[in-house]
Amino acid sequence: MEIHFRDKPRMLIGLPRLVARLPVNSVEREEFEQRYQRIQVGYSGELKVDDFLESLNLPSSTRILKNIELSLEGGQSFQIDLLVISEKYILLFEVKNIAGELTFESNPNQLVRNLQGRVTKMDCPVTQLLNTKSYLERWLKQRGYSISVMSKIIWANQQAFIKVAPENASVIFMKEIPLLLKALESYPEIMNLKDIEHLIESIKRHQVVYNPFPLREYFRINEAILKKNQLCPTCHLTLHYVNHKTRFCSNCQVNVKTDYEGALQDWFIVFGRTITSKECQEFLGLSNRHQAKYAIRTTGLKKVGKSVATKYIWPPDKPFK
Numbered sequence: 001m002e003i004h005f006r007d008k009p010r011m012l013i014g015l016p017r018l019v020a021r022l023p024v025n026s027v028e029r030e031e032f033e034q035r036y037q038r039i040q041v042g043y044s045g046e047l048k049v050d051d052f053l054e055s056l057n058l059p060s061s062t063r064i065l066k067n068i069e070l071s072l073e074g075g076q077s078f079q080i081d082l083l084v085i086s087e088k089y090i091l092l093f094e095v096k097n098i099a100g101e102l103t104f105e106s107n108p109n110q111l112v113r114n115l116q117g118r119v120t121k122m123d124c125p126v127t128q129l130l131n132t133k134s135y136l137e138r139w140l141k142q143r144g145y146s147i148s149v150m151s152k153i154i155w156a157n158q159q160a161f162i163k164v165a166p167e168n169a170s171v172i173f174m175k176e177i178p179l180l181l182k183a184l185e186s187y188p189e190i191m192n193l194k195d196i197e198h199l200i201e202s203i204k205r206h207q208v209v210y211n212p213f214p215l216r217e218y219f220r221i222n223e224a225i226l227k228k229n230q231l232c233p234t235c236h237l238t239l240h241y242v243n244h245k246t247r248f249c250s251n252c253q254v255n256v257k258t259d260y261e262g263a264l265q266d267w268f269i270v271f272g273r274t275i276t277s278k279e280c281q282e283f284l285g286l287s288n289r290h291q292a293k294y295a296i297r298t299t300g301l302k303k304v305g306k307s308v309a310t311k312y313i314w315p316p317d318k319p320f321k
Contacts, residue, residue: 006066011039013320014269018215020236021227045097045156052174061193062086063200069208070139077208078135088187092151094129099159104166125153126166215270229285230263241285260295274311
């Protein structure tokens with residue numbers, strides 16, 4: 001069994017930095033905090049299922065791919081939580097980690113959750129699953145694979161009570177996965193090991209890199225409301241320049257070590273794909289371009305362009321923290 005690594009969603013890296021730079025009492029800040037919580041809950045559910053699958057004794061030819069994003073020839077992109085590929089099946093998993101009393105409604109499809117008396121209507125996981133299944137089968141067909149994909153919704157939250165299950169899709173709890181996979185082992189072979197490896201390489205080669213940064217553009221946020229400069233790590237207010245090595249937080253009444261890399265990371269996550277030395281000087285509240293160039297150099301930004309067209313980008317091989 002070969003299991004591929006799941007990257008942390010970029011939104012979980014970026015949203016806290018966006019929230020820190022929004023005004024404290026803004027409506028946008030509350031909305032993004034809630035969005036962050038939803039993504040974090042979903043990600044923790046995916047990790048639960050990942051760990052559970054890794055504990056199973058699956059055949060050595062089985063391949064498990066996580067968090068895949070592909071695109072069709074027409075430009076339509078789609079995301080897959082989990083894809084299990086073996087000699088006998090291709091199995092698509094849509095992972096959900098929603099708690100509460102759950103009712104799947106149809107016509108129109110929607111999921112209704114009752115959590116401690118609070119009723120919330122959500123997009124239907126069934127619709128999402130069926131769309132992804134259709135897209136994946138089309139993607140496979142475009143590359144010469146006439147294979148029917150099986151699909152399941154995996155509920156990772158054991159505290160959920162599914163009051164009304166969907167009529168046109170199968171929902172199972174995480175601990176039912178071994179029974180499902182054992183039943184599928186009786187199916188006839190549809191691929192050999194060479195076919196599996198070829199398919200895996202094709203998926204890797206065509207995978208789309210999801211990059212929502214800068215979030216200001218992604219969410220169409222007015223830059224004027226966003227805080228500039230280095231922020232206090234405790235209260236997230238703008239720090240005052242003291243000297244080359246020190247900033248001061250007037251709210252916390254403490255000195256903070258200058259962190260050019262952290263502030264410039266925020267620039268590329270929130271504000272822009274590139275930065276000039278002038279933009280760097282203004283963003284960091286520096287008094288001259290020499291200080292800006294020092295900040296750029298010590299952060300290790302990559303230079304693109306020449307002379308007056310010189311800009312800098314975040315190094316592609318340097319992950320955001």
